[in-house]
Amino acid sequence: MIMHELARKHFEKILSELRCVGAWEECAYYPCHQEHQDCTWCFCPFYPCEDECTGGKWKTTSQGTRIWDCSHCIWIHRSDVAAKLMELLIRFGITSVDDLERELQKRDEMRAAMSDEESMTEEKNKNENKKENKNKKKEGENKCNLLLIFEILKEEMPPNTD
DSSP states (O other), rough: OOOOOHHHHHHHHHHTTTSSOOTTTTTOOOOOSTTOOOOOOOOTOSOOOOGGHHHHHHHOOOOOOOEEEOOTTGGGGGGHHHHHHHHHHHTOOOSHHHHHHHHHHHHHHHHHHHHHHSSSSSSHHHHHHHHHHGGGGGGHHOOOOOHHHHHHHHHHOOOOOO
């Protein structure tokens, strides 16, 4: 997935300062989700998270393609979540757009691999598991910190989709 140019510019600003911006009331689109939202993660670093507990869901466009609709997600725009996400990104060493893009690439590769695994037969899965066990040392290189951060955030600050 290639990062949209507007998202890139926003992440460059946020990650260069490594601080939350709060409500950005001067923005022409404010409030895009709700009043008093935190705009630090105007462009969500998890997009598409593919987790409906956030209020997002898959939609089919008029052209027949599927897109992730996060218009009902307010979770990432809560000040407590925005601050915790900044803390976790710093802790995991994701402090530049390049770092974020590498993590997004890892995530997309992991999702593709999981999709491929689901389509394999049970026997092929067993063979793949044997290969994975042989390569335990490489697992640390291939892990996706962004997915881990997402799970930590969900556990510590669950999305409220009421």
